[in-house]
Amino acid sequence: MPAEVFEDPHGIACVFSDGRRKRLVVAPSGPLVRDLLTGLAGLVHPHGTVDSPSTVGAYVIGARDITVFMRGRGVRGGASSLTRGLLAEYWMQADRERESTTRRMLGAFDTASGGALQPGVRALIDGRHFALRQRGSPLVPYTQQEWESLHQVCRQVVDQAFTAHRRALRAAARGQDPRTAGWNADNQRWLLMRLGPCGDRQVGEYLGRPTGSWVSKRGGIRTASDELFPDVNVVIAYRLLLGIYTGIVPDGIAGLGVDDIDWAGDATVLLSYIKRRTAAESLTLSRRAVRLLEQWLEHSAAARDHAPAQLRGNLWLYYAYSGPSRWQTTTGVSSHRDWAQRYGLNVNRRRIRTTYLSQRDRSRWHGSSRSAIDPNHTPAVEGDHYLSAASPAQINAVETIIEDAQHDMLRRAQPPMILASDDAADLAGRYPELVAGLNLDDAAVAELVGGEQDVFVAACADPLSGLHGPPGKPCPARPWVCLLCPLAVFTPRHATNLLRLKAFFARQWRQLPSAQFMAVFGPYSTRIGQVLDRYPAHLLAAATAALDGAGDSDGELPLRPEERTS
Numbered sequence: 296m297p298a299e300v301f302e303d304p305h306g307i308a309c310v311f312s313d314g315r316r317k318r319l320v321v322a323p324s325g326p327l328v329r330d331l332l333t334g335l336a337g338l339v340h341p342h343g344t345v346d347s348p349s350t351v352g353a354y355v356i357g358a359r360d361i362t363v364f365m366r367g368r369g370v371r372g373g374a375s376s377l378t379r380g381l382l383a384e385y386w387m388q389a390d391r392e393r394e395s396t397t398r399r400m401l402g403a404f405d406t407a408s409g410g411a412l413q414p415g416v417r418a419l420i421d422g423r424h425f426a427l428r429q430r431g432s433p434l435v436p437y438t439q440q441e442w443e444s445l446h447q448v449c450r451q452v453v454d455q456a457f458t459a460h461r462r463a464l465r466a467a468a469r470g471q472d473p474r475t476a477g478w479n480a481d482n483q484r485w486l487l488m489r490l491g492p493c494g495d496r497q498v499g500e501y502l503g504r505p506t507g508s509w510v511s512k513r514g515g516i517r518t519a520s521d522e523l524f525p526d527v528n529v530v531i532a533y534r535l536l537l538g539i540y541t542g543i544v545p546d547g548i549a550g551l552g553v554d555d556i557d558w559a560g561d562a563t564v565l566l567s568y569i570k571r572r573t574a575a576e577s578l579t580l581s582r583r584a585v586r587l588l589e590q591w592l593e594h595s596a597a598a599r600d601h602a603p604a605q606l607r608g609n610l611w612l613y614y615a616y617s618g619p620s621r622w623q624t625t626t627g628v629s630s631h632r633d634w635a636q637r638y639g640l641n642v643n644r645r646r647i648r649t650t651y652l653s654q655r656d657r658s659r660w661h662g663s664s665r666s667a668i669d670p671n672h673t674p675a676v677e678g679d680h681y682l683s684a685a686s687p688a689q690i691n692a693v694e695t696i697i698e699d700a701q702h703d704m705l706r707r708a709q710p711p712m713i714l715a716s717d718d719a720a721d722l723a724g725r726y727p728e729l730v731a732g733l734n735l736d737d738a739a740v741a742e743l744v745g746g747e748q749d750v751f752v753a754a755c756a757d758p759l760s761g762l763h764g765p766p767g768k769p770c771p772a773r774p775w776v777c778l779l780c781p782l783a784v785f786t787p788r789h790a791t792n793l794l795r796l797k798a799f800f801a802r803q804w805r806q807l808p809s810a811q812f813m814a815v816f817g818p819y820s821t822r823i824g825q826v827l828d829r830y831p832a833h834l835l836a837a838a839t840a841a842l843d844g845a846g847d848s849d850g851e852l853p854l855r856p857e858e859r860t861s
Contacts, residue, residue: 298339300332307332309339309351317348319355326373327365330411331358331397334374334404343403357396361385374404379415383425391426398424434643436650441641446539448638452532453587456525457594463522464488464597474502483519491601492524492614492621517616524598530613531626531634533591538644540584542651543568545644547576549625551610556588564588750774751853752792753783774853775800775819778826785826790838795851797823802860 298309305328306320321328335354340346345354364385370376382401386394402420405412412420437445463484470476470485487493490501498516499507510516525533534548547568557565564580566588580588591610598614599607602622606612609624635642748755751774763772775796777783785793800820804812812820827835849859 297342298336300329300336302329305329305332307335307339307351307355309348311346311348312340313346315348317351319351321355321359321362323359323362323366325362325366325371327362327370327377328358330374330404330408331361331400333407334400334402337403337407338399353392354396354400357393358400360389360393361397373411374401375411375413377401377416378413379419382416382419386425389426391424394424394426434646434649436653437646442539442650442654445535445640445642445647448640449532449536449539452529452638453536453590456529456532457590459522460525460594460597463519467523478513480519483516484523487516487520487523488597492520492598492616494616520614524614525594527613527615527623527626527630528634528637529594530611531631533587533594534611534626535642535644535647537584537587538647539651540587541566541578541580542648542655543578544648549611552608553592553610554608555610749789750777750783752789752796753777753780753785754789755780756782756784773858775816775823778819778822787830787834790827790830790834791841792851793823793827794835794838794842797827798847799849799852799854799860806860 298307300307302324304320304322305324306318308316308318310316321332335345335351335358337343338345338354339351345351365377365381368381368384370381386398389397398420401412401416405417405420410417436442466481467484467488470479470481470483473479473482473486476482486498486501490497493516494507495510495515495517496505496507499505499510502509504510537543538545538548543566551566551568555567557567564585565577566580567577595612599612602612602614606622606624611626612622612624615621615623631642631644748758750758750770755770755777758769759767763776764770772780797820800816800823803816804820807815
């Protein structure tokens with residue numbers, strides 16, 4: 296049933312998707328209120344997304360607020376009489392909620408009326424909000440100690456209650472009718488399995504002692520009843536434990552029903568739940584979450600058998616010995632507060648999901664949000680075992696690693712050294728900084744230009760002092776490593792081999808996953824583009840023509856068998 300706007304006085308009556316009804320009156324009345332409520336009716340279920348009495352109440356408050364403001368400015372007409380200036384003045388002094396609700400109602404009214412608002416007002420409604428959104432502080436995950444304490448307490452409460460429940464069921468199976476067999480523990484539990492959860496008075500009436508004082512003097516029936524039928528404290532522990540195991544939001548857990556559990560086999564469960572701010576969601580539960588649900592269904596089966604038929608579909612059904620309604624399906628804020636105080640915990644149910652997601656990130660090595668050497672170690676263990684140097688040799692090794700990494704970053708930032716001419720004299724005149732940077736004398740420059748110290752893609756200033764091998768030995772680095780080496784000097788005669796290497800990178804890109812290619816060849820692929828871009832165009836054209844298709848194979852490249860692409 297859609298929302299209905301009524302007059303004299305103006306108000307709105309709504310029926311929501313869950314069957315709840317709400318009727319609200321807005322004072323003062325007037326044409327503006329009528330138009331705003333007309334827009335609100337189009338926003339309420341089933342036409343719109345507004346589907347709760349509290350949300351409708353927030354819109355009504357907004358309608359009342361803007362009406363009072365406009366009357367103070369002399370506006371007595373409907374929404375069509377509003378001007379851009381007046382509306383902007385109201386929104387500039389209103390808070391975020393008032394602006395949002397009135398903006399949506401005016402926009403819905405304009406749509407329903409076929410464009411009754413003034414063009415300037417319509418443009419203002421479609422524009423940006425005046426009030427800034429108030430962003431609260433993000434939820435902080437529990438510390439590891441708090442998380443473990445919460446899990447341990449919940450697990451202890453659940454296991455102890457379930458153990459007592461099974462023991463009570465066995466006692467009930469041994470018991471007999473206490474009216475003929477006498478009053479003992481087994482017979483008490485036998486009686487409760489037939490009467491359901493009840494108090495001393497009800498048991499006394501069954502035994503022919505209406506006052507119940509006879510039962511109370513003999514210890515009462517409450518202990519036996521709590522063993523057979525879980526109370527609110529046990530329900531809270533189960534719900535918190537399910538949140539710890541699944542990360543489902545608190546309102547999603549609270550609204551679960553038995554029908555939301557979809558058994559896909561003996562050990563797999565697809566759980567459907569509602570996240571209020573989004574929509575229906577589902578989750579395939581882990582093994583321990585499945586076992587927990589199985590345990591709860593067994594634990595609550597006896598209570599469910601005695602509950603009213605209309606409540607048996609609620610997952611978290613329990614019996615309350617006090618209060619206006621004995622059969623309950625929800626747990627109040629005060630119950631959670633009392634439960635937390637009893638066990639000395641600070642429980643914030645919203646932080647459970649935040650902590651679950653944080654724990655899940657830390658448990659995964661690939662794509663983890665934290666930097667770690669080994670996902671099985673905490674950062675503290677890694678710092679103690681891997682980053683703390685215990686001897687002078689270890690300190691020296693750590694400092695060497697840091698220095699090498701810094702030098703590598705600096706080398707990548709430096710432009711490649713490229714010679715545009717083979718003339719040694721021209722080299723000395725045009726590139727004095729190159730000569731000084733490499734500590735070259737005239738003989739070394741002549742060897743570089745003459746090709747006597749060529750490697751595959753460059754000329755090496757000192758092949759026996761490479762950065763990737765022992766001093767005095769030829770450098771063992773692969774051909775592409777020279778692209779980032781500070782000793783490499785690129786001359787025009789290397790253009791052909793550089794093009795061969797670039798084609799090799801292209802073939803590797805086609806056959807390797809992108810992440811693996813970037814890890815192995817990424818920096819070198821970027822550098823080779825920088826080198827070739829500094830060559831003259833006619834030189835590259837001549838080198839490409841000289842290849843004549845030979846660059847499409849690995850035949851001319853000094854590769855190992857495992858590095859070949861064809």
